[in-house]
């Protein structure tokens with residue numbers, strides 16, 4: 001990558017001389033002659049370094065420095081005799097200064113030095129961020145997130161069962177992890193189980209374990225996750241997806257602390273703290289008979305609600321920074337959003353919440369290439385799912401028309417389309433109609449390009 005250097009100097013001859021010299025030195029250089037032209041240039045380009053004349057026709061170097069130094073290393077060019085001015089400017093953040101008439105050898109040396117120092121600084125910030133990464137779990141400082149933190153602090157030290165509620169992608173799993181880290185059992189195991197990924201029979205033996213011979217293929221005794229998490233935390237994600245039989249067994253664990261392995265005849269003691277999460281309305285489900293009311297009330301003893309991102313847009317900047325700095329393939333640590341890019345993010349409703357924001361940042365890092373600034377055009381957002389953005393399909397019945405015999409995928413796509421149409425893009429309702437979790441609907445939406453992957 002060839003470093004781009006901008007020269008802002010109204011001395012036409014010197015400007016041309018420096019640009020020519022810089023190009024011969026292997027840099028890509030551009031010259032402008034006033035602060036106004038400089039500002040216009042910076043709106044379109046993203047140089048690695050700026051050479052700035054102290055005295056421009058429309059501005060003084062020291063006055064414009066604060067606008068530049070946050071984004072670029074700046075070398076000040078100052079007339080012989082105004083060294084005092086140069087010192088003041090260095091204090092205001094200029095990386096170096098050069099005296100007129102500019103000696104081209106000195107120019108080469110100073111530029112190399114400033115570019116090297118700048119890239120070392122970036123590397124240092126990157127590594128510092130990597131170290132801090134281990135400490136920080138939940139990023140954001142909005143009032144809504146503070147409230148969540150407050151709830152975590154309040155309940156973490158007890159062994160109370162906790163239910164975490166919130167839309168898909170808001171960070172419920174992160175809250176569960178925080179609860180564990182801030183609990184008295186933090187040095188014991190933390191075991192997470194996604195309840196929507198397994199068949200009932202497998203799920204039961206995964207959770208409670210099984211005895212030898214309990215079913216075909218059970219050729220030896222196996223401990224379940226409840227035992228693996230002994231003394232620690234068992235996190236049950238997507239709790240709204242468990243079947244009535246498992247609901248009954250889980251209720252027993254919560255009420256008596258006892259359970260049995262599949263095929264077992266003796267009770268074992270469950271010494272774990274249970275934390276569960278869901279994006280479904282368990283109260284409504286219990287009213288409709290889909291979820292046991294007694295289990296709901298047990299889980300609901302202490303509920304932490306994690307608000308969607310659209311209700312805590314103040315967290316967007318910090319989250320974006322966090323995802324940029326923690327991105328494995330991002331070596332450019334000083335990438336940041338322009339104000340316009342941030343406005344674009346704040347105006348968007350984030351149906352996929354923080355997961356969607358994270359994916360967007362990953363795309364923006366790639367699309368912005370070597371540029372230090374992420375501009376609005378680097379940000380690609382999915383159109384919100386609404387009837388207007390969806391292909392039309394029949395609103396009545398489930399008749400699906402195909403010219404030829406459809407594949408299973410054709411059926412899946414068309415049926416999903418029909419349900420989205422019928423339920424006006426409401427993912428929860430589509431999930432219920434399909435009998436799958438909202439997270440799986442989310443996966444289908446991505447698979448069939450309703451949302452960006």
Ligand SMILES: Nc1ncnc2c1ncn2[C@@H]1O[C@H](COP(=O)(O)OP(=O)(O)OP(=O)(O)O)[C@@H](O)[C@H]1O
Pocket residue numbers: 137138139140166167168169170171172173174175237277278279319322354355358439
């Ligand atoms: N406050 C936060 N700070 C940093 N990263 C976050 C934050 N909240 C969420 N994330 C990240 O967003 C992604 C989605 O979070 P998570 O899986 O915890 O959501 P969820 O609510 O459990 O989603 P689902 O209901 O689909 O399981 C993860 O990569 C997570 O690390």
